[in-house]
Amino acid sequence: MKTRLRLFAALFLLLPLCAGVLAERPAHAGDEAIPAARTRVEDSARRAGTAGVRAEKWAAEREGLLDEARQLLYDTEADRFAVARQEAYIARERADIKELGERTDAALATRRDLDRVMETLYAALVRARDRDLPFAEDERRARLAALRRTLDDPDAPSGEKLGRLLEALRMEAGYSLDVEAEDAVMQVRGAPMAVTVLRAGRLALLRMPASGAWVERFEPASAEWVELPGADGRELVKAVQIARKQRIAELIYLPVGHGAQPTESQSAAQTAQTGEAQ
DSSP states (O other), X not given: OHHHHHHHHHHHHHHHHHHHHHHHSOOOGXXXXXXXHHHHHHHHHHHHHHHHHHHHHHHHHHHHHHHHHHHHHHHHHHHHHHHHHHHHHHHHHHHHHHHHHHHHHHHHHHHHHHHHHHHHHHHHHHHHHHHSOSOSHHHHHHHHHHHHHHHHOTTSOHHHHHHHHHHHHHHXXXXXXXXXXXXXXXXXXXXXXXXXXXXXXXXXXEEEETTOOOOEEEXXXXXXXXXXXXXXXXXXXXXXXXXXXXXXXXXXXXXXXXXXXXXTTTSEEXXXXXXXXX
């Protein structure tokens, strides 16, 4: 553009000069060459203008091509970055899918093992109840029956089955820690009789009439109630009152051993503190 302007300025300065010189020259026979020279100068000026226009057009095209090249480089780098990020995302997704597959396989294996373990624990619960002292039989039988139905339900989630089983285990374990007393009508020597029954955890199951004339203990080996000669019914009355929170907790002695006649060395010291046990 600057070259074109300089060319035009030079031509404009040259034309007046040439015209002045031709006007001052005296007329002679060679004056006919002046129009031809002027024509050549004008042709040169036109050609110079055309060249300037072409140069300007080429410069504009060159700038356009450079802009397109720069945009192409930018787009290429952007596409390369997008591809790299997508490849990283795909790699993470593949790793996650692989890990999920491994976890799924592990979960299936755990579920198979869990079913076997739950069945083993249920069988152990049934055996423990059958060998245990006869207390809360209806409650325990109903709980195990409900648990059995849950374990056999194909639509029940494994978490629910495990939760029911753990709850049954917790309830059964709790029986070992508490002291419970209740009034009941039981068969005593072939006749129904009102008695008070005391359960000291799983150590002993004792009963006596309201008069306190005798004390009997349930023997799991023979599944029979055996009278304890010389047993002090007053200690059992204290234990019943403590279990029912009718008396302040204190140290008492209960005949929880297996001897025919308990002595102090054969009796276990049982602290019937229901507040702590419960």
